[in-house]
Amino acid sequence: MAVQSLSGGSLSYVQARQSDPLPPPTLVRGPIAWARQNLFSSVPNTILTLVVLYLLYLLVPPLVRFLFIDAVWTGADRAACREDMAGRPVGACWAFVVDRIGYFTYGAYPVAERWRVDVWFAMLAFGLGWLLWLKAPRRDIGAAYFFIVFPIASFVLLTGWRAIGLEPVSTAFWGGILVTLLVSVVGIVFSLPFGILLALGRRSKLPLVRLACVIFIEVIRGVPLITVLIMANTMLPLFLPAGITVDRLLRPLVGVAIFASAYMAEVVRGGLQAVPKGQYEGAMSLGLGYWRMMGLIVLPQALRIVIPGIVNTFIGLFKDTSLVYVIGVFDLMKTIESARIDPQWAAPTVSNTGYAFAALFYFLCCFGMSRYSLMVERRLAAGQRR
Amino acid sequence: MAAMAKQTSTTAKPATGEPIVQLIGVNKWYGEFHVLRDINLSVNKGERIVICGPSGSGKSTMIRCINRLEEHQKGRIIVDGTELTNDLKKIDEIRREVGMVFQHFNLFPHLTILENCTLAPIWVKKMPKKDAEEIAMKYLTRVKIPEQAHKYPGQLSGGQQQRVAIARSLCMSPKIMLFDEPTSALDPEMVKEVLDTMVSLAEEGMTMLCVTHEMGFARQVANRVIFMDAGQIVEANEPNEFFRNPQHERTKLFLSQILH
Ligand SMILES: Nc1ncnc2c1ncn2[C@@H]1O[C@H](COP(=O)(O)OP(=O)(O)O)[C@@H](O)[C@H]1O
Numbered sequence A: 001m002a003v004q005s006l007s008g009g010s011l012s013y014v015q016a017r018q019s020d021p022l023p024p025p026t027l028v029r030g031p032i033a034w035a036r037q038n039l040f041s042s043v044p045n046t047i048l049t050l051v052v053l054y055l056l057y058l059l060v061p062p063l064v065r066f067l068f069i070d071a072v073w074t075g076a077d078r079a080a081c082r083e084d085m086a087g088r089p090v091g092a093c094w095a096f097v098v099d100r101i102g103y104f105t106y107g108a109y110p111v112a113e114r115w116r117v118d119v120w121f122a123m124l125a126f127g128l129g130w131l132l133w134l135k136a137p138r139r140d141i142g143a144a145y146f147f148i149v150f151p152i153a154s155f156v157l158l159t160g161w162r163a164i165g166l167e168p169v170s171t172a173f174w175g176g177i178l179v180t181l182l183v184s185v186v187g188i189v190f191s192l193p194f195g196i197l198l199a200l201g202r203r204s205k206l207p208l209v210r211l212a213c214v215i216f217i218e219v220i221r222g223v224p225l226i227t228v229l230i231m232a233n234t235m236l237p238l239f240l241p242a243g244i245t246v247d248r249l250l251r252p253l254v255g256v257a258i259f260a261s262a263y264m265a266e267v268v269r270g271g272l273q274a275v276p277k278g279q280y281e282g283a284m285s286l287g288l289g290y291w292r293m294m295g296l297i298v299l300p301q302a303l304r305i306v307i308p309g310i311v312n313t314f315i316g317l318f319k320d321t322s323l324v325y326v327i328g329v330f331d332l333m334k335t336i337e338s339a340r341i342d343p344q345w346a347a348p349t350v351s352n353t354g355y356a357f358a359a360l361f362y363f364l365c366c367f368g369m370s371r372y373s374l375m376v377e378r379r380l381a382a383g384q385r386r
Numbered sequence B: 001m002a003a004m005a006k007q008t009s010t011t012a013k014p015a016t017g018e019p020i021v022q023l024i025g026v027n028k029w030y031g032e033f034h035v036l037r038d039i040n041l042s043v044n045k046g047e048r049i050v051i052c053g054p055s056g057s058g059k060s061t062m063i064r065c066i067n068r069l070e071e072h073q074k075g076r077i078i079v080d081g082t083e084l085t086n087d088l089k090k091i092d093e094i095r096r097e098v099g100m101v102f103q104h105f106n107l108f109p110h111l112t113i114l115e116n117c118t119l120a121p122i123w124v125k126k127m128p129k130k131d132a133e134e135i136a137m138k139y140l141t142r143v144k145i146p147e148q149a150h151k152y153p154g155q156l157s158g159g160q161q162q163r164v165a166i167a168r169s170l171c172m173s174p175k176i177m178l179f180d181e182p183t184s185a186l187d188p189e190m191v192k193e194v195l196d197t198m199v200s201l202a203e204e205g206m207t208m209l210c211v212t213h214e215m216g217f218a219r220q221v222a223n224r225v226i227f228m229d230a231g232q233i234v235e236a237n238e239p240n241e242f243f244r245n246p247q248h249e250r251t252k253l254f255l256s257q258i259l260h
């Protein structure tokens, strides 16, 4: 408008004619533009894209065919999963997993008592939910439940107690997902507090405490988990007075807890180092003693910083629990190993199906942990910006 | 409190009474480095001391020895009748009586302003949460930021954070306040709000030791200005005399550098 009204005047520096609008930039939106910008922006990029596409082409269709299209979903025994008997190409034999899911879940836990394991799963889910749901009411009670009530209740429930009508079940019968979760939860629940104590000890002013913690951490970290487990299995009884036997399941529990603590200690130490000195001084100047300073000021900040490292350790620990099979504990992997050679289910794809099931189980659990930690990080970052 | 606030000139009020902080022949080394040399200083109840001196002269180290954030190796430090030794219990007792304000505020970033202020009363003094919050709000009102109580430190300006830090210390009702360059990390326009808070604190009769180069503040509230250099107290004098008539060459040089 202004341009028009001035165009007749003598203002030579004013453009007399409205300039044409610039042409719209080509292809900034849409899938083709996106692909051009991100996948084919240069020659090396294009080559990489093509290679990746080719690999996906090699991998995905056979996998989908094996897992879903050719899969057998129902059946009572190997007949359903053998090409010669079923008369069609056979992929994953999910019928085997369905048939054996009880064994994979509970191991040899007596069928009549399996409801106790179900109750335990429910209690575990309840406790985890309470703790992990950030806005849940009274999370302090939740923590008390998870770290005090739940372990005691688990012990009574799973091992049994005649006085209240629960038949004792020897740990030799426990197995499958029950054992995998149990070992993981024990490892996770113990490794965090012990790891924190070890990390604090390693930074202690008292030379003996420091030395003890350094030796413990370095020795455990310098030894493979398998070794720790075998040592826990064979050596733990040697350290105890004669006559006291340690439960065969308790041994790997102790081993895993010790192993995870040493790793956790190093993760936590990294967090402690990242808390500025001023925070310690601010706390001390207010008269807070060592434990209050650590518990109220330093650790909350340190742990927040290392949430990714903590979750990473948890994920590693969760997967590493599968190693307990080397000392004869029937975790999920071991139950699959023994079920897949059962003649009743002797079929070519049964083993792979079992492994696929295990992979799926581990993946879902670990992916869940990873997503949860990302969510917490984002939430905390939004809560307090520096 | 009201009677004290009426007082017009704070320098007119002589600091009387018995010494509440005494440093007697205090020496400290960092390894080979002799950072404090034979420090003798006696501070009376209600006295306001300003400590100045070139960077690295040991000012921070000296006042940090008073609440044992640093350990001295020789000599005696007596605070409110208690000598500082390795006895951890006594150290915590003294820290309860001595508030400290730092150059970089040292607020707790994971706690709200209110929680920063109530933390020590609740956990150290075992005060019920409600009472602690009441007191915290009282002091936050005094430093003029009650409306920020539920924010986090990171959401406040530097001047506001430093005022919160002062309020946080006051919530423990300390007998002595230590300030270690409380305004040096602030943008210029925020210095005044913090100094005003400190002046009003001085007017109420708080015993204060301030490391600062704010000479206007020193003139207005200090009973004594202390000049430190190379780990020694070189000169100590009443502020007018200190600025008008410095005795030592080093003091003159320092003053000429900061009061062009
Ligand atoms: N933790 C420490 N270790 C070694 N030297 C230190 C330490 N803290 C301070 N110093 C040294 O002590 C001297 C005095 O420091 P400081 O009291 O902070 O001086 P000021 O506060 O007067 O600037 C400086 O030279 C400093 O480098």
Ligand SMILES: [Mg+2]
Pocket (backbone or CB within 6 Å): B059, B060, B061, B180, B181
């Ligand atoms: Mg300093």
